[in-house]
Amino acid sequence: TQSTRPQRLLSAVQKNATRGDPRSVVQAIDQFCRHKEWAMNVGDEKGCILDSVVSEINPATVLELGTYCGYSTVRIASLLPPHAKLITLEFNPNYASIARQVIAWAGLEDKVQLVEGASGDWIPKMKEQFGVKTFDLVFLDHWKDRYLPDTKLIEECGLLTKGSVLLADNVICPGTPDYLEYIRSSPQYESQYFKSHLEYTKVEDGLEKSVFLG
């Protein structure tokens, strides 16, 4: 039977990256996606912006919506302080299976909790299921039409505190117009657009960073 693109991406990691070395895992995925097969990872250019935001916040609790193959999960988790936790939600079981193996290859399984399911179902259960009070950082990278409803759900569930940061991928391509309109016009957020490019291409894209003002 034919392999899938995520399976081929995992093979590239297992072939070219060193176990326990997150940077080599990130590099192996970027090499594979730039020279072999494009895949929807946040990528190296936007990944550097992600790294700088994570390093600036130094978060104790992170929620990632949309794991895919675990590329951004590895980037974020490799920068977290000891005892910090990253919860990442993935709806597609095939993606989740590959991501678990990529995260394990990087040696980051102790910092990451990968949950299979839909954001709408799991966000309301974060406090009771995972003992989370609030998230210092939320990275949005799942279905683009879910960014806005999930942001409202996260607010309603009291999962943000003054200073919490939302970082959204793909606000230009594929685009999240309703989310951008809401977050940029809301008095509860201070937003900043980081212009970049769609992963591994010259097409414009960017990250929107929004600080919750409480």
Ligand SMILES: O=C(NCc1cccc(CNc2ccc3[nH]ncc3c2)c1)c1cc(-c2ccc(F)cc2)cc(O)c1O
């Ligand atoms: O669409 C995108 N990513 C999201 C996505 C996509 C498919 C499946 C899933 C299934 N995972 C999933 C779903 C629902 C969920 N709820 N809670 C968790 C959760 C997890 C997620 C995307 C597309 C492009 C892109 C494609 C083509 C093109 F030409 C230009 C650009 C670039 C990106 O960087 C992207 O991020």
Ligand SMILES: [Mg+2]
């Ligand atoms: Mg994305």
